[in-house]
Amino acid sequence: MKSIVFLGLIAFFWSAKTYAQNSQTNYKTKYVFVLVIDGPRYSETYGEPTCKYSPLLCDSLKKEGTFYADFRNNGPTYTVPGHTAIVTGTYQRISNSGTALPKQPNIFQYYLQASGKDSSAAYVVASKGKLDVLVNTSHKKWHNQFVAPTYCGPNGNGLGYGRDDKTFAKVTELVQSANPPQLMLINLLAVDVYGHANNWDKYLESITQSDQYAAKLWQMIQDNPVLRDQTTLMITNDHGRHLDGVRSGFVNHGCRCEGCRHISLLVLGPDTPKGVEVSEEAEMIDISTTIAEILHFEMPTSKGSNLRAAFPKK
Numbered sequence: 001m002k003s004i005v006f007l008g009l010i011a012f013f014w015s016a017k018t019y020a021q022n023s024q025t026n027y028k029t030k031y032v033f034v035l036v037i038d039g040p041r042y043s044e045t046y047g048e049p050t051c052k053y054s055p056l057l058c059d060s061l062k063k064e065g066t067f068y069a070d071f072r073n074n075g076p077t078y079t080v081p082g083h084t085a086i087v088t089g090t091y092q093r094i095s096n097s098g099t100a101l102p103k104q105p106n107i108f109q110y111y112l113q114a115s116g117k118d119s120s121a122a123y124v125v126a127s128k129g130k131l132d133v134l135v136n137t138s139h140k141k142w143h144n145q146f147v148a149p150t151y152c153g154p155n156g157n158g159l160g161y162g163r164d165d166k167t168f169a170k171v172t173e174l175v176q177s178a179n180p181p182q183l184m185l186i187n188l189l190a191v192d193v194y195g196h197a198n199n200w201d202k203y204l205e206s207i208t209q210s211d212q213y214a215a216k217l218w219q220m221i222q223d224n225p226v227l228r229d230q231t232t233l234m235i236t237n238d239h240g241r242h243l244d245g246v247r248s249g250f251v252n253h254g255c256r257c258e259g260c261r262h263i264s265l266l267v268l269g270p271d272t273p274k275g276v277e278v279s280e281e282a283e284m285i286d287i288s289t290t291i292a293e294i295l296h297f298e299m300p301t302s303k304g305s306n307l308r309a310a311f312p313k314k
Ligand SMILES: [Zn+2]
Pocket: 039, 079, 192, 193, 196, 253
């Protein structure tokens, strides 16, 4: 009899301990959206002393969340490799033309497998058609498994470059629906395209335009009762652009200079402290590791660390 009571006590304490561990990671977040603004240089966004080109992100939105001031792309500073690092948690040399699949599985695949949800629970909506490679992988075990739907490029078919207003219309449709995706990545291209076109004024205008898209997206989340108080929004970049004096300056990117490497991350959501600025370095591969933790799935192939300041343990 004594030993039964003893075993019962052990079972009680063990389950209490397990409960405590689980409740530690009981985040309010059920939806995660990642907005990637393609290719702005830090010196024209948060690094601009008066923040005049992105006044919303630099002020009202930043006060709502946790901001990583020293956020880095530590891999190849191009569009497809940058986005690949975000969704797989690994840096890899992958074609920037959309002709190859990432070598490692991505957050969408791991999430769909773990959650058992319909594939439309994950989504990639991108102005650049070539980004439809983000939902699949050449990894033997994962190739063509748990592939999320995409709407990439002007017609959503993975070809060409579309306008950001059209991309945002698709985002609006999904975010305002009764059943929004739980995990979605969005890419807006105008900043990058006008940079390559050597059009300084349009490049700056596009930074301001994407600032407004970010604010609109956050507002739409607040306006949807399904998403409000359950959604984390991460606003980041795939790469920066060369510093002035490095090669062609703002017109291009792709090297290891500070301008190409220094990007940014702003995290908004119900689990994230407001008005916090993190000065320690963090990097784009940390995004996938963090999403895996908050949405409760394992991502063994990701090499990132948790963005703990944005998601403190309770
Ligand atoms: Zn580019």
